[in-house]
Amino acid sequence: MVIQPVILSGGSGTRLWPLSREQFPKQLLPLLGESTLLQETVLRLDALAAPEMADVREAGGDIRPPMVVCNEQHRFLVAEQLRQLGRGPEALILEPAGRNTAPALTLAAIVAEAGGTDPLLLVMPADHVLTDVMGFARAVGLAVPHARDGMLVTFGIVPTGAETGYGYIRRGAPVAAGSAACYLDAFVEKPDTQSAERYVSSREFYWNSGMFLLRCSVWLQAIERLAPDILSSCRSAVTGGADDGDFFRLDAGAFERCPSRSIDYAVMEKIAGSADPDGPRAAVVPLDAGWSDVGAWSSLWEISSADAEGNVVRGDVYAHETRSSLLLAEHRLVAAVGLEDVIVVETADAVLVARSDRAQDVRRIVERLKSQGRGECESHRKVYRPWGSYEGLDAGERFQVKRIIVKPGAALSLQMHHHRAEHWVVVRGTARVLRDDEEILLTENQSTYIPLGVRHRLGNPGILPLEIIEVQSGSYLGEDDIVRFEDAYGRSGRG
Numbered sequence: 001m002v003i004q005p006v007i008l009s010g011g012s013g014t015r016l017w018p019l020s021r022e023q024f025p026k027q028l029l030p031l032l033g034e035s036t037l038l039q040e041t042v043l044r045l046d047a048l049a050a051p052e053m054a055d056v057r058e059a060g061g062d063i064r065p066p067m068v069v070c071n072e073q074h075r076f077l078v079a080e081q082l083r084q085l086g087r088g089p090e091a092l093i094l095e096p097a098g099r100n101t102a103p104a105l106t107l108a109a110i111v112a113e114a115g116g117t118d119p120l121l122l123v124m125p126a127d128h129v130l131t132d133v134m135g136f137a138r139a140v141g142l143a144v145p146h147a148r149d150g151m152l153v154t155f156g157i158v159p160t161g162a163e164t165g166y167g168y169i170r171r172g173a174p175v176a177a178g179s180a181a182c183y184l185d186a187f188v189e190k191p192d193t194q195s196a197e198r199y200v201s202s203r204e205f206y207w208n209s210g211m212f213l214l215r216c217s218v219w220l221q222a223i224e225r226l227a228p229d230i231l232s233s234c235r236s237a238v239t240g241g242a243d244d245g246d247f248f249r250l251d252a253g254a255f256e257r258c259p260s261r262s263i264d265y266a267v268m269e270k271i272a273g274s275a276d277p278d279g280p281r282a283a284v285v286p287l288d289a290g291w292s293d294v295g296a297w298s299s300l301w302e303i304s305s306a307d308a309e310g311n312v313v314r315g316d317v318y319a320h321e322t323r324s325s326l327l328l329a330e331h332r333l334v335a336a337v338g339l340e341d342v343i344v345v346e347t348a349d350a351v352l353v354a355r356s357d358r359a360q361d362v363r364r365i366v367e368r369l370k371s372q373g374r375g376e377c378e379s380h381r382k383v384y385r386p387w388g389s390y391e392g393l394d395a396g397e398r399f400q401v402k403r404i405i406v407k408p409g410a411a412l413s414l415q416m417h418h419h420r421a422e423h424w425v426v427v428r429g430t431a432r433v434l435r436d437d438e439e440i441l442l443t444e445n446q447s448t449y450i451p452l453g454v455r456h457r458l459g460n461p462g463i464l465p466l467e468i469i470e471v472q473s474g475s476y477l478g479e480d481d482i483v484r485f486e487d488a489y490g491r492s493g494r495g
Contacts, residue, residue, distance in 0.1 A: 001148065002061035003048070003140075004090065004119035004216070006108040007041055009070040009078060009126035010098050014366040014377075015296045015359065018350035019328070023379040027127035028077050031300060038078065038126045042066055042087055047137035056141040060120050060148065065090045067111065068126075069104040072096050075247055076386035076489065089246075096252040101125075101210070102266035103258045106223050106234040109216045111248065114238075120147050121219065123212040123263075129303060131290030139287040143213040146181050151283045152214045152222065154184065154268065156206025158288040162196035165295060165360065167208035167264075170199075171284050172273065184272045184282035187264055209287060212263065219267075222280045227266040233258035244490055297343045297352075298359040301326040315346070324356070348381040348391075386489040387412055388465070399473045404458070406431075406466040411459030413487035420474030420481060422450040424458070429466035432459040455485065 013026030020026040027037045035043065048056060048063050057063065065088060070078045072094040082089055093107050105123055112119055122140065130136050143153040156169045172185035187208065191199065199205035223231045233254055240251025271282045292303045304312040304326075311319055315329030322339040329346045336344060341356040354362060369377040382391040387410035394401040406412070406429075414434065424431070425447040433440050433448055434457040441461075442448060450456045452474060460466035484491060 002064050002117060002119045003057075003122055003144075004064045004108075004112050005045055005066040005122045005124065006105060007038070007066045007068045007124055007126050008101055008104050009038055009068055009074070010095060010101075010104055011125065011127050012098075013127060014363040016294070016300070017362055017366050018345055018347045018352050018376065019330075021379050022377060023073060024077070024384070025074070025127070026294065027125075028074065028081065031294060032129060032304065036081055037129065037294070038068075039081055039085055040129070041124055041126050042082065042085055044124075044130060044133050044136060047133040048140060050134065050137065052134075053137050053141060056137070056144055059141075060144040064119065067091045067093065067108045069093045069095060069108055070126075071098060072249075077384055079246055080384075080386075091248055092246055093248045094250065095255065096250060097256050098260070099255065099258045100260045101263045102223065102227060102261045103230055103234055103255070105212075105219065105263055106230055107238060107250070109219050109223075110234055110238045112216045113220065118215055118217045120144065121212070121214055121216055123214070125210050125293070127294065128209070128211075129290070129292045129294055131303070133289070135289030136287065139285055139289065140213060142180050143283075143285045146175060146283050146285075147213040147215060150215060150218050151175070151281050152218060152268065152271070153181065153212060153283045153285055155209045155211040155213075155287040156284040157209045157291045158286050159200050159205065159207050162193060162200045163207065164190055164193055164196050166190065166293075168196075168199050168205045169208050169284055170205050175283050181283045181285045184268070184284045186272050187269045206284060206286060207291075208264070209291060210263070210293075211287070213285075218280060222267050222271070225279070226270050227259070227261065229259055230261065230266060296359040297326055297345065297354070297362065298356050301343070301356065326356070350376050385412075386410075388460075390470075393469075395477075398475065398477075399471065400477050402470045402472070403427075404466075404468045404470050406458065406460040406468075408460055408463050408465065411488065412457060413482075413484045413489075413491060414455060414457045415485065416453060416455045416483045417474070417481050418453065418483070419476035420472045421452045422456075423471040423473075424448050424450070425469045425471075427467040427469055429460060429464050430462040431466055431468060432461045433457070434459075457486075 009027050013020035016026045030036050067090045075094050091111050147153045168188040170186040172183035175181045236254035237250040240254055241249050271280050292299050294300055301312050306312050310324040312326045316333045317327045317329050319336045322336045325339050325342045327336055327344050331348045334346050343354045345352040366377045382389055388405040388407045390402045390404045392402055426442045426444055431442040436455055
């Protein structure tokens with residue numbers, strides 16, 4: 001038996017807008033240091049390999065590289081962040097559409113089952129924070145024997161206060177005399193303040209972490225029994241899927257027919273408190289390891305280091321007579337005077353100002369932006385691609401200006417535009433330009449012109465990043481005016 005980590009990286013993190021966007025969600029952001037939340041989740045697994053965790057490895061087996069389930073549009077970002085760590089995944093499963101956590105776990109279980117083993121699946125969201133990684137490892141060690149024996153084990157966060165933004169878990173009797181693991185008695189939705197205070201004072205409740213340890217075969221049996229429509233759709237999606245380089249692509253049609261349900265709603269809530277001898281049993285193991293789901297800007301303020309006035313400050317910020325505030329600046333000077341309990345987040349194209357006690361309502365802004373078709377909810381001005389990135393600098397009627405960065409050895413697709421022409425000026429590095437049948441090399445301060453309708457490709461043959469300024473002009477400048485003929489990254493068609 002082995003332990004197979006499964007990292008669920010499908011969240012959108014709308015309450016951390018404007019840093020978190022649909023195309024660049026919070027798990028891909030470095031919110032608490034140099035590493036992103038996804039990278040921190042991967043690095044957390046190293047604690048299981050510590051010498052003092054030898055008994056866990058002996059009981060649960062070797063620790064496999066993680067499986068990652070992510071949205072298809074994030075695939076290159078996820079792959080690049082894993083590459084930066086030097087950690088190749090066991091599998092990188094691409095969801096063509098978001099269907100919540102139960103289908104995501106089921107996909108991973110089906111792929112793991114195909115490997116011919118019955119591993120323990122250690123399920124972790126990619127967007128949570130755990131500051132005590134050895135505390136996490138010890139909790140996994142407590143869960144291993146129960147998961148190995150066929151229980152579906154969840155981790156309950158030992159509460160530090162009467163939070164109303166989290167769901168709660170009520171524990172039952174101990175699984176065995178002297179065991180820290182208890183039978184899972186009930187799930188409770190996010191409570192009001194009085195209920196939360198009652199839960200915490202009773203010492204019978206934990207916060208719901210969304211983390212699990214369970215045998216692959218036990219999960220598949222449970223989902224077949226309690227949500228067979230999910231299992232059927234996921235099996236069809238995997239059967240009709242195929243490897244695509246480093247990724248596994250699902251059958252999109254089959255997966256899009258899958259119901260959208262959480263692990264809790266599909267299975268865990270139905271078996272909590274159950275005494276059915278023929279059904280699966282659930283247990284909860286306490287986890288006291290500095291956990292946060294970073295579900296809102298107020299959560300980030302709480303877990304970050306503050307100055308003497310209680311302010312969490314990052315970037316070019318000046319604060320005068322300001323207290324207990326979160327002040328983040330990415331591109332410009334932010335000056336705050338006489339503020340208290342306020343959140344200010346500045347990005348290149350949006351600024352958020354909110355009272356700390358209204359941090360949960362930021363998602364309402366995102367909903368409104370989305371309903372109006374505003375691009376600020378989807379992407380930043382700087383957009384990442386597998387070959388590098390581009391950033392919008394200016395735009396007006398019939399023109400726009402971008403800064404394009406191409407990684408060493410990388411190249412854009414061979415493409416053509418129906419509605420725009422492009423002018424390229426090399427600012428740094430060396431560019432290889434294919435223009436119909438002509439190939440040229442450009443160096444710093446040299447430029448070229450790509451007429452409308454001409455096949456072209458931009459590449460970087462050098463060992464340093466290539467930086468160019470691109471000026472587009474034409475009747476239509478949308479990103480979907482791209483016809484691809486060849487692409488090293490498997491993208492095809494338009495856009």
